[in-house]
Amino acid sequence: MSESSASTLPPGRPSRQAFIHQESLSLDSSCFSSPPVTFLQELPSYRSIARKRTTILPRDKQSGTLLKPTDSYSSQLEGEITENLDNQSIRKYALNISEKRRLRDIQETQMRYLSEWDQWKRYSSKSWERFIEKAREMTTHLELWRKDIRSIEGKFGTGIQSYFSFLRFLVLLNLVIFLIIFMLVLLPVLLTRYKITNSSFVLIPSKGADIQCTVYPISSSGLIYFYSYIIDLLSGTGFLEDTCLFYGHYTIDGVKFQNFIYDLPLAYVLSTVAYLALSLLWIVKRSVEGFKSNLIRSEEHFQSYCNKIFAGWDFCITSRSVADLKHSSLRYELRADLEEERIRQKIAERTSEETIRIYSLRLFLNCIVLAVLAACFYAIYRATIFSQEHMKKEIDKMVFGENLLILYLPSIVITLANFITPIIFAKIIHYEDYSPGFEIRLTILRCVFMRLATICVLVFTLDSKITSCDNYPCELCGYNQKLYPCWETQVGQEMYKLMIFDLIIILAVTLFVDFPRKILVTYCSSWKLFQCWGQQEFAIPDNVLGIVYGQTICWIGAFFSPLLPAVATLKFIIIFYVKEISLLYTCRPSPRQFRASNSNFFFLLVLLIGLCLAIIPLTISIARIPSSKACGPFTNFNTTWEVVPKMVSTFPSSLQSLVHGITSEAFAVPFFMILCLVMFYFIALAGAHKRVVVQLREQLSLESRDKRYLIQKLTEAQRDMRNRLD
Amino acid sequence: MGGSGSRLSKELLVEYQDLTFLTKQEILLAHRWFCELLPQEHRSVEESLQARVSLEQILSLPELKRLIALHRAAVKIAMQSAWPSACNTANPFKERICRVFSTSPTRDSLSFEDFLDLLSVFSDTATPDIKSHYAFRIFDFDDDGTLNREDLSQLVNCLTGEGEDTRLSASEMKQLIDNILEESDIDRDGTINLSEFQHVISRSPDFASSFKIVL
Numbered sequence: 001m002s003e004s005s006a007s008t009l010p011p012g013r014p015s016r017q018a019f020i021h022q023e024s025l026s027l028d029s030s031c032f033s034s035p036p037v038t039f040l041q042e043l044p045s046y047r048s049i050a051r052k053r054t055t056i057l058p059r060d061k062q063s064g065t066l067l068k069p070t071d072s073y074s075s076q077l078e079g080e081i082t083e084n085l086d087n088q089s090i091r092k093y094a095l096n097i098s099e100k101r102r103l104r105d106i107q108e109t110q111m112r113y114l115s116e117w118d119q120w121k122r123y124s125s126k127s128w129e130r131f132i133e134k135a136r137e138m139t140t141h142l143e144l145w146r147k148d149i150r151s152i153e154g155k156f157g158t159g160i161q162s163y164f165s166f167l168r169f170l171v172l173l174n175l176v177i178f179l180i181i182f183m184l185v186l187l188p189v190l191l192t193r194y195k196i197t198n199s200s201f202v203l204i205p206s207k208g209a210d211i212q213c214t215v216y217p218i219s220s221s222g223l224i225y226f227y228s229y230i231i232d233l234l235s236g237t238g239f240l241e242d243t244c245l246f247y248g249h250y251t252i253d254g255v256k257f258q259n260f261i262y263d264l265p266l267a268y269v270l271s272t273v274a275y276l277a278l279s280l281l282w283i284v285k286r287s288v289e290g291f292k293s294n295l296i297r298s299e300e301h302f303q304s305y306c307n308k309i310f311a312g313w314d315f316c317i318t319s320r321s322v323a324d325l326k327h328s329s330l331r332y333e334l335r336a337d338l339e340e341e342r343i344r345q346k347i348a349e350r351t352s353e354e355t356i357r358i359y360s361l362r363l364f365l366n367c368i369v370l371a372v373l374a375a376c377f378y379a380i381y382r383a384t385i386f387s388q389e390h391m392k393k394e395i396d397k398m399v400f401g402e403n404l405l406i407l408y409l410p411s412i413v414i415t416l417a418n419f420i421t422p423i424i425f426a427k428i429i430h431y432e433d434y435s436p437g438f439e440i441r442l443t444i445l446r447c448v449f450m451r452l453a454t455i456c457v458l459v460f461t462l463d464s465k466i467t468s469c470d471n472y473p474c475e476l477c478g479y480n481q482k483l484y485p486c487w488e489t490q491v492g493q494e495m496y497k498l499m500i501f502d503l504i505i506i507l508a509v510t511l512f513v514d515f516p517r518k519i520l521v522t523y524c525s526s527w528k529l530f531q532c533w534g535q536q537e538f539a540i541p542d543n544v545l546g547i548v549y550g551q552t553i554c555w556i557g558a559f560f561s562p563l564l565p566a567v568a569t570l571k572f573i574i575i576f577y578v579k580e581i582s583l584l585y586t587c588r589p590s591p592r593q594f595r596a597s598n599s600n601f602f603f604l605l606v607l608l609i610g611l612c613l614a615i616i617p618l619t620i621s622i623a624r625i626p627s628s629k630a631c632g633p634f635t636n637f638n639t640t641w642e643v644v645p646k647m648v649s650t651f652p653s654s655l656q657s658l659v660h661g662i663t664s665e666a667f668a669v670p671f672f673m674i675l676c677l678v679m680f681y682f683i684a685l686a687g688a689h690k691r692v693v694v695q696l697r698e699q700l701s702l703e704s705r706d707k708r709y710l711i712q713k714l715t716e717a718q719r720d721m722r723n724r725l726d
Numbered sequence: 727m728g729g730s731g732s733r734l735s736k737e738l739l740v741e742y743q744d745l746t747f748l749t750k751q752e753i754l755l756a757h758r759w760f761c762e763l764l765p766q767e768h769r770s771v772e773e774s775l776q777a778r779v780s781l782e783q784i785l786s787l788p789e790l791k792r793l794i795a796l797h798r799a800a801v802k803i804a805m806q807s808a809w810p811s812a813c814n815t816a817n818p819f820k821e822r823i824c825r826v827f828s829t830s831p832t833r834d835s836l837s838f839e840d841f842l843d844l845l846s847v848f849s850d851t852a853t854p855d856i857k858s859h860y861a862f863r864i865f866d867f868d869d870d871g872t873l874n875r876e877d878l879s880q881l882v883n884c885l886t887g888e889g890e891d892t893r894l895s896a897s898e899m900k901q902l903i904d905n906i907l908e909e910s911d912i913d914r915d916g917t918i919n920l921s922e923f924q925h926v927i928s929r930s931p932d933f934a935s936s937f938k939i940v941l
Contacts, residue, residue: 704913
């Protein structure tokens with residue numbers, strides 16, 4: 001073959017030919033020379049790869065393994081082993097078991113030539129590995145719901161499995177939050193109350209606070225109807241109000257153990273800070289992995305097609321129907337991606353006139369979205385005020401149903417808003433002319449914002465009610481004492497109600513909507529209507545939003561109601577089983593499937609948004625609103641946060657000045673600047689790396705072209721040699 | 727169930743544990759499944775290790791289980807669903823998988839050890855290198871050592887479903903394969919070789935979670 005012909009061939013061809021040549025060559029060379037190695041493997045580039053992946057034997061050695069005589073093999077394997085004597089586990093070789101067995105025999109015979117010390121070392125490392133393995137096997141049995149999650153994964157694939165793993169993560173998170181609060185706040189109180197340790201309460205010394213502010217009438221128990229117990233249980237009023245479930249119960253200044261006074265207010269504030277910080281750190285730690293891969297992929301759809309094709313099939317899927325769903329979702333996804341590419345081209349070709357039209361349309365539609373959001377927020381605001389105003393006055397006169405309705409009005413309005421707005425958003429997004437992928441993400445983001453912001457609106461409404469007094473001056477206590485003698489407890493009750501109502505809704509939907517629907521669809525399948533309706537889809541985004549909403553409530557409420565994390569833990573455990581049952585028996589997996597890598601990051605992102613939204617109202621109520629004077633550990637402080645400066649003032653002076661230095665502007669501003677500089681440095685570094693990657697890629701393709709050319713030359717030369725010999 | 731009398735010897739178990747990524751329980755479970763495919767009289771340990779099971783037989787196992795389940799109320803539905811999905815009728819790559827893992831000359835049947843190999847590669851603990859290596863061999867439909875355009879189009883068809891109406895159109899397919907090669911074919915020779923494939927896979931976020939089988 002001449003040089004010119006090789007260079008004029010289309011890029012796909014020469015390699016093919018080179019490949020064939022190489023194959024024939026390798027056969028020939030095995031006749032000529034003793035080591036059956038194709039010379040391609042002697043190329044430096046191949047060697048470096050082989051050293052990096054000693055575990056993988058070149059592919060052509062495996063084809064027809066059993067057909068070949070084994071002698072040439074074992075010699076090769078022996079070579080491999082002598083090459084890497086660092087005793088790699090045999091199972092990491094890509095061989096079948098009989099090959100591996102032989103490999104092990106070789107390894108063992110080689111062992112005999114080693115010194116005793118080496119033999120002992122080898123032996124002990126092996127038994128250590130075995131021990132580790134056994135330990136790991138044991139620990140997997142301790143994992144919560146391992147079996148359930150694995151069987152779900154086996155049936156429905158990894159997308160739905162990631163939802164359940166997420167749920168399990170939330171259960172653990174809430175459990176840990178509860179343990180923190182329990183250890184710091186509850187345990188000292190309980191130990192003293194039930195006289196387990198020899199300790200006593202330190203009561204709050206009455207400071208010159210106005211007597212009017214300290215009035216806290218706990219609703220007297222006169223004649224109690226039976227139903228009022230139920231109402232109390234559902235809304236946290238009555239007999240539940242003065243239990244350790246709520247803030248108002250902790251009206252003590254400290255616990256005195258022999259000669260050490262446990263500062264309860266400080267512990268209370270610190271536990272709040274601790275659980276928020278812990279949640280933040282835990283979420284960030286979990287999302288770092290997903291963030292990395294997300295960042296890599298976001299670079300101009302880097303490898304998105306390869307990921308979809310090579311890692312597209314979920315080998316966990318067993319059931320026929322789920323496999324069909326997976327087929328169709330893959331088909332849909334691939335088509336959508338190709339479509340998106342075409343749309344992107346179209347956008348690039350768009351005229352300025354069209355661009356203006358689309359942007360103005362989007363602006364208009366976004367205004368509508370904002371209007372919808374505003375309307376929902378206003379409705380929640382009105383409902384909260386109405387419920388707050390009517391709750392206290394008419395509690396005796398009202399009948400059971402009406403009473404409960406008023407108590408639960410904010411929760412009902414919030415749930416309704418969360419039910420209606422996603423439908424509106426889904427309709428609106430169609431007219432905005434985004435690419436399909438972006439469409440889904442934007443809708444989900446809007447729903448997330450809607451769901452989580454509603455809780456914030458509720459809390460802000462309560463806050464504004466608390467700090468506004470109608471007809472007498474608020475200066476006395478700093479908040480509306482008449483309506484809210486112990487406002488923290490009331491906010492806690494509101495959160496408690498939201499949490500219970502959310503659970504009730506989830507249970508009711510499963511029991512009274514999904515289950516009858518399933519029965520109708522299965523047993524009345526002759527009716528066209530029911531068939532079109534179909535079973536309930538198990539839509540992952542909605543479900544995730546639901547549990548993140550619950551978690552946000554828990555974060556906000558845990559300050560006002562220290563036992564709320566425990567309630568949340570129980571609630572998530574119940575939800576886990578309910579969802580599992582509904583997935584197995586009443587729902588079908590959604591045709592639009594989620595990828596595990598995608599969804600894990602998305603879930604945590606939504607959770608992070610929830611945490612941020614929870615921190616805002618919490619900081620305001622801790623740092624701004626005066627703490628109630630009638631109840632709680634902070635009756636002697638203006639705001640809750642004042643505990644911390646007070647504690648700092650008891651520090652030794654050097655430490656005090658250090659703390660003041662760190663919190664002052666003189667430190668914060670330069671610190672912020674330095675952080676910005678570091679960030680810019682990393683951004684610039686990333687840009688440089690990106691450029692280097694492009695250059696290296698070009699160089700690689702050049703090198704490979706060189707290599708192919710050289711191989712051709714070499715084969716020609718060898719053939720010439722042989723011809724001359726003949 | 728069926729293989730109650732035939733338990734693997736301790737030495738053999740330890741050996742399999744050394745050579746594969748499976749745990750003891752998983753190996754025993756795999757052996758039990760395998761024995762169910764054999765006729766009742768050939769279920770001793772020695773015979774089960776010698777025997778080979780054809781592809782059709784393995785594919786028929788879920789149906790077989792259902793029949794047994796009808797007769798014996800004690801057999802749980804869980805057993806049915808636990809049959810590994812590699813050999814399930816739902817898996818579009820089942821024939822490729824059996825071909826890659828078979829050690830018989832005609833490449834159409836699996837011995838117990840082949841079966842263990844298969845489960846080991848698809849287990850949670852197998853290294854990414856091993857997984858990508860076998861993934862490459864499974865996707866290499868014509869067994870020529872590289873993924874060329876035909877392999878890729880066959881692969882895409884497996885993913886989207888084989889039916890006439892479910893396939894991508896020719897132009898879509900061409901666009902798709904062009905995109906794949908653009909992303910992964912580093913040396914621009916029109917095919918994807920093993921090291922290119924492993925390079926791509928090492929950066930694929932989904933591969934580790936999707937290329938596994940839950941026992």
